[in-house]
Amino acid sequence: MAGKNVAIIGGGTAGLAAARALSGSGVGVHIIEKTNFLGGHAIGYTCKATDECMQCGACSVEQLLKDVGSDKKASVHLFSEIEKVNYKENFAITLKKGPQYIDPEKCNNCGVCYEKSPVKGAVLRGYSKNNNPLYALNPDMIGECKPLVKLCPKKAIHLDAKASTKTVKADAVIVATGFAPFDASKKGTYGYGKFPNVISGLDMERIKREKGALVRPSDGLPAKKIAFIQCVGSRDERLGNLWCSRVCCSYALRSARSVKHRFPDTDVTVFYMDIQNIGKEFPVFYEACHNNFRFVRSIPVDVFPGDNDNLSIRFYDEDGTAAKPLEMSEPAAAEGATPQAAAGKAAYNMFDLLVLSIGITPNPDNLVLADLFGLAVDQDGFFKLSGEIDATRTKKKGVFVAGTAHQPKTIEASIAQAIKAAGEAMKYLGE
Numbered sequence: 001m002a003g004k005n006v007a008i009i010g011g012g013t014a015g016l017a018a019a020r021a022l023s024g025s026g027v028g029v030h031i032i033e034k035t036n037f038l039g040g041h042a043i044g045y046t047c048k049a050t051d052e053c054m055q056c057g058a059c060s061v062e063q064l065l066k067d068v069g070s071d072k073k074a075s076v077h078l079f080s081e082i083e084k085v086n087y088k089e090n091f092a093i094t095l096k097k098g099p100q101y102i103d104p105e106k107c108n109n110c111g112v113c114y115e116k117s118p119v120k121g122a123v124l125r126g127y128s129k130n131n132n133p134l135y136a137l138n139p140d141m142i143g144e145c146k147p148l149v150k151l152c153p154k155k156a157i158h159l160d161a162k163a164s165t166k167t168v169k170a171d172a173v174i175v176a177t178g179f180a181p182f183d184a185s186k187k188g189t190y191g192y193g194k195f196p197n198v199i200s201g202l203d204m205e206r207i208k209r210e211k212g213a214l215v216r217p218s219d220g221l222p223a224k225k226i227a228f229i230q231c232v233g234s235r236d237e238r239l240g241n242l243w244c245s246r247v248c249c250s251y252a253l254r255s256a257r258s259v260k261h262r263f264p265d266t267d268v269t270v271f272y273m274d275i276q277n278i279g280k281e282f283p284v285f286y287e288a289c290h291n292n293f294r295f296v297r298s299i300p301v302d303v304f305p306g307d308n309d310n311l312s313i314r315f316y317d318e319d320g321t322a323a324k325p326l327e328m329s330e331p332a333a334a335e336g337a338t339p340q341a342a343a344g345k346a347a348y349n350m351f352d353l354l355v356l357s358i359g360i361t362p363n364p365d366n367l368v369l370a371d372l373f374g375l376a377v378d379q380d381g382f383f384k385l386s387g388e389i390d391a392t393r394t395k396k397k398g399v400f401v402a403g404t405a406h407q408p409k410t411i412e413a414s415i416a417q418a419i420k421a422a423g424e425a426m427k428y429l430g431e
Contacts, residue, residue, distance in 0.1 A: 002026060004429045006422075007093055007170035009082070009369065012040020013411055014403025015176035016064035017418035018425075023073050025426060030075045030168045031068070032082065032095060034365070036136035037126040039065050040178050042411055044127040046208045048254035050261035055279070056254050057411030064415075066130045077168070079136070085372045091170045091398070099161035101137040101145070106156035109134040116151050119144040127209065172398045172425045173373065175383060176418060177365055179404040182233025182241070182358040190229070190356060191303045197223075197311060198303065198354045200232075201251060214259050216353055218309040222263060223353035227313060228252045229300060230272040234359030243380060245359035245408045249276040252357045253289050260292050268293040269349070271300055271315060303354065310352050317347035360408040373399055382407050392421035400425055 004027050008015045011033035019029045031038070043065060048056040068074055079098035086092040102113075114123045114135055122141045126134050137145050142159060149157050184192035184200045191198045196218040199207070208214055214223050230252060234245040249272070256268045270293055275286065289295075302314040362381030370377050374396045376384040383401045385391050392400040402421040403414040 004028065004172075005030060005170045006172045006174060006425050006429075007032060007091060007168055008174045008176055010034075010040070010176035010178050010403075010405065011038035011076070011078075012176065012178040012403065013042045013061050013064065014178070014405070014414045014418040014421075015040070015174070016061070016068045017415040018174045018176060018402055018422045019068050019074055020064060020071070021419050021422035022425065023068075023071050025422075027422075027426060027429070028073065028075070030077060030170060032077045032080050032093070032168070034079070034081055036079050036124060036133075037131045038069065038076065038078070039126070039128055039131065041181065041202065043131075044202065044205050044209065046205050046258075048258045050257055054254045054257065055412075056251075057415075060411060060415060062128060062130065065128055069130050069132050075168075077166070080166075082369065082372060083165070087398075091173055093168045093170065093173075095166045095168060097164050097166060098139060099163050101139075101142070101157060101159060101161050102133060102135060103156045103158060104133050106154045107133055107135065108154055110153065111135065112151055112153060113137075113148045113157065117145075118147055123148070172400070172428055174392075174418075174421050174425060175369060175373070175375070175394075175399065175401045175405050176403045176421075177363040177369065177405040179360040179408070180363050182361050184232055184356045184358050186239065187232055187356070189302050190232070190300070190354070191305070191311075192356060195303065195305055195309070195311060195354075197309050197352060198356065200356050200358045201248075201255070202358070204255065204355050213262070214353070216309070223259075223266065225267040225351045226256070226259070226269070226353045226355060227300075227311075227349075227351040228256060228268070228270045228355045228357060230270065230357045231299065232356040232358050233361065235273065241359065241361065241380075243408065244276065246276060247408065247410050248357040248359060250279075250410070252355070253285070253293075255355075256293055257289060269296060269351070270294070271296050271298055271313075273297070273299060306350055308352075310350050311354050312348050312350050313354070314346065314348045316345050318345070360404055363405065366405065375399060375401075392417060392424050398428055400428075 006022050007030045009032050011031045022029050042061040045058040047058050048054040080095040083096045084094040114125050117123045122138050122144045124136045197216050298315045300313045300315040304312040306312045375394050378384050383405050386393050386395050400421040402418040
């Protein structure tokens with residue numbers, strides 16, 4: 001495969017797995033990443049291990065980033081978007097690269113700019129020590145970054161940097177654009193963005209990384225009574241998101257077990273519709289969860305603020321045992337709430353932290369890329385494949401798809417499909 005190159009669109013889990021497989025077989029790779037950092041969403045996930053590995057996949061993504069980041073044969077194009085694609089004998093992909101305000105040749109990742117920035121959010125930091133570069137300036141806050149020029153001991157910050165264009169040539173393309181997390185604020189009844197102690201699963205990961213434990217955003221105190229609400233943004237006819245995101249159940253249960261293992265006195269309740277089977281060890285795992293959590297087969301309909309930033313959750317109690325009968329609190333009444341279930345069915349419970357298990361939705365860039373490369377997307381916005389459900393080839397010759405760009409899937413499944421896409425791409429190059 002000497003002299004052959006593959007362009008990989010997206011530097012998340014699937015993109016990194018495909019890059020490692022191709023590079024290891026002697027194929028040149030160009031990784032095109034829209035953001036300033038490789039790793040995608042999953043590089044921000046924390047380990048879910050208790051006294052044993054929970055097979056959450058977080059360490060797999062970390063290893064992929066380490067391997068690809070140290071691979072001198074892999075060309076990485078960060079903060080880059082595809083503007084144009086021409087195809088004759090191969091693909092000529094024109095990239096628009098955003099301004100590189102921090103010179104990677106000069107920056108030694110000392111972190112002075114991040115730690116001493118006068119404005120929070122002006123300097124961005126990658127989630128992993130294997131991110132290189134580890135820091136970038138927020139393009140929306142460049143006007144706030146002037147003091148950083150003098151702070152940088154290596155003189156690596158240049159606020160007059162300009163955008164540039166570059167053409168990458170490739171013999172094949174793997175589309176691994178990943179997913180967009182569901183915007184939890186669209187479920188207005190849960191108060192996301194309104195009540196400080198209503199967070200998403202991604203927020204939970206960020207808090208655990210920054211604080212070392214799952215604490216309440218409102219006061220930084222450990223969460224003692226936590227509710228997980230499943231299927232937020234998935235299987236919701238009112239939103240038009242009819243698919244199951246597949247990963248939310250395992251993600252929430254593993255996270256809950258991790259918290260419970262570290263803080264045994266934590267009270268955990270899981271509100272759900274159905275629980276997805278997450279592997280051959282699922283029965284044992286699920287039984288262990290049932291012994292430690294309370295499961296309520298009901299999706300809450302309202303969340304109201306309580307004292308000390310606690311949260312009152314109203315839901316339908318099918319058998320009348322999940323919580324006490326609904327007694328309207330003053331905040332709830334002020335919001336105009338009224339019982340909507342038969343006597344003995346409406347219930348409420350108070351929690352000090354609410355975690356929304358947000359679903360996987362298609363990357364909005366899929367439609368743009370579909371037009372540029374001549375691909376097809378399904379009615380939901382995920383890329384269509386030309387073969388069986390676990391295939392990788394598209395209707396466009398030389399273009400393959402991997403990971404959650406195709407459909408919701410786990411880290412393990414994304415890596416497996418990415419390796420298969422790399423193999424299919426090499427077959428195509430051999431043809």
